[in-house]
Amino acid sequence: MDEVVDICRELIRIDTSNYGSDDGPGERKAAEHVAGLLEDVGIDTRIYESTPGRASVVARWGGDGTRTDALLLHGHLDVVPAAAEDWAVHPFSGEVQECQYGGLSVWGRGAVDMKDFDAMLLSVVRERQRSGRVPSRPVVLCFTADEEAGGHLGAEVLVRDHPEEFEGCTEAVGEVGGFSTTVRGQRLYLIEAAEKGMAWMRLTARGRAGHGSMINPDNAVTRIAEAVARIGAYEWPVRLTPTMRTLLGTVGAIAGTDVTPENARTLVEEFGGATRMLGAVISNTTNPTMLSAGYKVNVVPTEASAHIDGRFLPGYEDEFFRTMAELCGEDVSIDFVSNQQPWETPYDGALVDAMTRSLLAEDPDALVAPFLMSGGTDAKHFRALGMRTYGFTPLRLPDDLDFTALFHGVDERVPVDALRFGARVLDRFLDQV
Numbered sequence: 295m296d297e298v299v300d301i302c303r304e305l306i307r308i309d310t311s312n313y314g315s316d317d318g319p320g321e322r323k324a325a326e327h328v329a330g331l332l333e334d335v336g337i338d339t340r341i342y343e344s345t346p347g348r349a350s351v352v353a354r355w356g357g358d359g360t361r362t363d364a365l366l367l368h369g370h371l372d373v374v375p376a377a378a379e380d381w382a383v384h385p386f387s388g389e390v391q392e393c394q395y396g397g398l399s400v401w402g403r404g405a406v407d408m409k410d411f412d413a414m415l416l417s418v419v420r421e422r423q424r425s426g427r428v429p430s431r432p433v434v435l436c437f438t439a440d441e442e443a444g445g446h447l448g449a450e451v452l453v454r455d456h457p458e459e460f461e462g463c464t465e466a467v468g469e470v471g472g473f474s475t476t477v478r479g480q481r482l483y484l485i486e487a488a489e490k491g492m493a494w495m496r497l498t499a500r501g502r503a504g505h506g507s508m509i510n511p512d513n514a515v516t517r518i519a520e521a522v523a524r525i526g527a528y529e530w531p532v533r534l535t536p537t538m539r540t541l542l543g544t545v546g547a548i549a550g551t552d553v554t555p556e557n558a559r560t561l562v563e564e565f566g567g568a569t570r571m572l573g574a575v576i577s578n579t580t581n582p583t584m585l586s587a588g589y590k591v592n593v594v595p596t597e598a599s600a601h602i603d604g605r606f607l608p609g610y611e612d613e614f615f616r617t618m619a620e621l622c623g624e625d626v627s628i629d630f631v632s633n634q635q636p637w638e639t640p641y642d643g644a645l646v647d648a649m650t651r652s653l654l655a656e657d658p659d660a661l662v663a664p665f666l667m668s669g670g671t672d673a674k675h676f677r678a679l680g681m682r683t684y685g686f687t688p689l690r691l692p693d694d695l696d697f698t699a700l701f702h703g704v705d706e707r708v709p710v711d712a713l714r715f716g717a718r719v720l721d722r723f724l725d726q727v
């Protein structure tokens with residue numbers, strides 16, 4: 295079973311930093327390593343390069359002809375960059391060391407996002423293939439490039455240019471979810487069933503240029519500043535989608551209270567460290583992030599601009615864009631730098647049952663509930679092919695570990711016990727899919 299630890303360390307040691315440009319090392323080396331691990335046990339693989347060095351791996355596994363509906367299991371190979379000088383251990387060393395939560399952890403960039411799951415998947419598939427425990431349902435294994443920059447050179451290209459690789463896939467399982475949090479001493483596993491949409495916007499105000507010493511009621515800088523202040527200070531109302539209503543219902547049951555829009559924020563605070571993320575998914579959000587105007591102190595410029603990072607809930611797109619237009623006012627226009635749709639999969643059916651049962655088999659006193667993620671993953675690309683998507687990368691974590699802070703964080707690490715736990719859960723899951 296320790297193959298999961300070894301593979302995780304090997305993958306961390308292959309630097310796949312994604313800078314969102316051509317500057318990084320790319321995923322080719324990692325893709326070849328993954329393909330080798332699968333080919334070793336007799337599973338055929340294909341490596342696809344979108345541009346030189348940016349590689350993804352696909353394989354088809356299992357299926358005895360009794361079922362035509364396939365299951366996609368996917369993980370990304372790239373990681374966000376890491377500045378080694380900030381870290382206690384080198385981010386690409388894959389070292390196993392003690393951590394303050396007790397026990398050994400595998401340290402390094404990608405330890406939780408998401409070479410941990412890649413390693414679980416590879417170790418479990420290899421073990422089952424070697425021992426002939428191949429699932430009767432066809433399974434597609436996919437390890438993608440470029441997830442950390444939107445998946446344009448990874449999942450998006452695969453779905454567009456090689457949809458035949460995903461033929462028959464009705465459901466997909468990838469990141470982010472399946473990890474435990476602890477609420478009032480009760481361990482709770484969160485399965486991702488929804489993601490927020492993203493609107494990166496550039497606002498532009500135009501006005502009349504002129505000398506800085508004269509009266510100018512038509513000042514573009516004043517206009518953009520007013521709009522940015524309105525947007526930054528706006529308190530978006532609480533909106534509970536079905537996913538979050540289910541999650542907060544579970545938390546409410548632990549805390550002995552019903553869920554209402556009024557107490558939703560208080561209930562979310564029960565999550566401790568995870569509140570940072572879960573607090574952002576009970577409303578739309580907008581954060582002003584960039585400002586730009588002018589070139590000399592005594593010249594009023596014609597134009598001023600700002601960038602806003604907007605995130606909106608599934609089902610609340612219209613409210614988001616209507617409110618944004620009102621907050622901007624008539625004199626400020628909006629262009630989209632990037633715009634991604636939100637999604638929400640109903641939390642029901644055989645696959646949800648299989649995830650729940652396999653978690654509870656390894657941790658019988660725990661609870662399992664769905665959650666909505668604040669960011670986006672490759673799931674959005676696979677949904678374009680009509681799949682129901684979930685995030686399920688099972689990890690049983692120490693109660694006091696601030697897990698969500700490890701994503702893209704300094705000293706990213708995953709407890710060795712949690713990796714082993716995840717591999718056992720995934721193995722049970724494959725018995726039931």
Ligand SMILES: [Zn+2]
Pocket residue numbers: 370407408441469
């Ligand atoms: Zn990730």
